[in-house]
Amino acid sequence: xxxxxxxxxxxxxxxxxxxxxxxxxxxxxxxxxxxxxxxxxxxxxxxxxxxxxxxxxxxxxxxxxxxxxxxxxxxxxxxxxxxxxxxxxxxxxxxxxxxxxxxxxxxxxxxxxxxxxxxxxxxxxxxxxxxxxxxxxxxxxxxxxxxxxxxxxxxxxxxxxxxxxxxxxxxxxxxxxxxxxxx
Numbered sequence: 001x002x003x004x005x006x007x008x009x010x011x012x013x014x015x016x017x018x019x020x021x022x023x024x025x026x027x028x029x030x031x032x033x034x035x036x037x038x039x040x041x042x043x044x045x046x047x048x049x050x051x052x053x054x055x056x057x058x059x060x061x062x063x064x065x066x067x068x069x070x071x072x073x074x075x076x077x078x079x080x081x082x083x084x085x086x087x088x089x090x091x092x093x094x095x096x097x098x099x100x101x102x103x104x105x106x107x108x109x110x111x112x113x114x115x116x117x118x119x120x121x122x123x124x125x126x127x128x129x130x131x132x133x134x135x136x137x138x139x140x141x142x143x144x145x146x147x148x149x150x151x152x153x154x155x156x157x158x159x160x161x162x163x164x165x166x167x168x169x170x171x172x173x174x175x176x177x178x179x180x181x182x183x
Contacts, residue, residue, distance in 0.1 A: 022146050
């Protein structure tokens with residue numbers, strides 16, 4: 001357990017530690033957690049943090065009141081739209097995928113459905129480029145992607161992306177309720 005401080009610093013801010021990170025230190029931290037998972041779990045449990053894992057990533061989770069959970073669900077709505085856009089852009093968009101903002105812009109010029117989906121995102125941004133930059137910023141900010149090459153504007157999707165996919169897949173809308181939800 002060489003990285004308790006680093007793990008706490010990252011995960012307590014809601015970030016993820018992904019095994020396929022482009023950052024060597026993050027990969028080393030991931031490996032140490034993987035090798036000492038039980039010890040890390042016991043250590044953080046003492047301060048009321050639960051170390052959880054997904055497919056290639058770690059994060060903190062806590063039991064929370066219903067009000068907090070409902071607030072978190074509200075914040076998920078934008079991520080549903082982001083995922084919809086990204087999967088429309090590339091149906092294979094997943095951990096390991098590399099993309100550039102320029103590639104997305106090129107697709108926008110020839111894909112009307114993708115352009116319409118982007119129009120619904122980031123209403124405070126006016127240009128397509130600003131919206132794509134905001135989306136990339138949101139992905140990076142949550143730890144779902146990392147910038148691989150700043151010069152080329154290349155990003156790589158991390159394993160933590162599975163976290164948001166799994167949450168969205170868990171959303172089950174009853175057929176009776178479906179008709180009552182405004183679009």
